[in-house]
Amino acid sequence: MHYDTLKSILKAGGASLTQPRKIIFDLMLNQGPQSMQVLVRRAKDKVDRATVYRTIELFERLGIVRRLNIGWKYKIELTDAFSGHHHHMYCTNCGRVFDLPDNPMLETMIDTVAAKSGFSPRGHQLEVYGLCANCSKA
Amino acid sequence: MHYDTLKSILKAGGASLTQPRKIIFDLMLNQGPQSMQVLVRRAKDKVDRATVYRTIELFERLGIVRRLNIGWKYKIELTDAFSGHHHHMYCTNCGRVFDLPDNPMLETMIDTVAAKSGFSPRGHQLEVYGLCANCSKA
DNA sequence: GCTGAATTTGCAAATTTGTCGCAATTTAAT
DNA sequence: ATTAAATTGCGACAAATTTGCAAATTCAGC
Secondary structure, three states: OOOOOHHHHHHHHHOOHHHHHHHHHHHHHOOOOOOOHHHHHHHOOOOHHHHHHHHHHHHHHHHOOOEEEEOOOOEEEEEEHHOOOOOEEEEEOOOOOEEEEHHHHHHHHHHHHHHHHOOOOEEEEEEEEEEEEHHHHH | OOOOOHHHHHOOOOOOOOHHHHHHHHHHHHHHOOOOOHHHHHOOOOOOOHHHHHHHHHHOOOOOEEEEEOOOOEEEEHHHHHHHHOOOOEOOOOEEEEEHHHHHHHHHHHHHHHHHHEEEEEEEEEEEEOOOOHHHHO
């Protein structure tokens, strides 16, 4: 079922697929980028606060989630392996987050520019901020 | 002297150039991106923790510094006005931060892609992570 | 399916991070 | 120099994150 990929990543990392980890993974699947605060609140009654933190740390180390900077505090979301590669546009007026339209050429160019000085890029994060279509009108 | 630009920005914002603000500005000039934790520690004995936070908040509001997501926690650095527009490459092995080589075409393309869906971009942040030239060899 | 070793969890306490009110000090403009 | 306004430092807080440890869960091998 839908924990197969998760399970194999955990096993490869020497960790096991536990009840709390399933719950947190599901919370990540069903919601977009979310803050720790929100994730902890959503997991409340099922998973202890400390376990949420420990799990996210583990998930990040194994490349299951990543943290990104949207607005002031960081948020967590599933990595490309689960949600597809994408970037974000953050509306500084209404606070909503949108996906940046796909553009393979842009992706390539980012890695190319980075490689110019001998760096070996393994990934990147891009956040555009400004006004969304709606807020631009007002 | 070298506080001229800083002073005029502060004055334009209705704030004054004080001793603590000079100290913090200098700490930003001499170091690259740094975490609040480190900045607070470096300013210790000269500037109170609360003042560091208040100052960074002011500096951010006036566009003197910005915060960015490198590694785990956010970091602070001087804005483009002081350090020129640039992005970062973060080496996940040694933890060092490098500037991404300038590339005007990349900058343009980012805004263009964002504008595609009606978004009005006003800025962006890009972070590439991977291995630096040095760590690639090992 | 059961069993033991190893991992993981929940709980409570500690630490860290960021904020706030207010009296004392510093700044800037006369 | 003088003074009003802005700013600082100093607790004291509130919120976020981490840690130690005993109890519970997972998993591999029977």
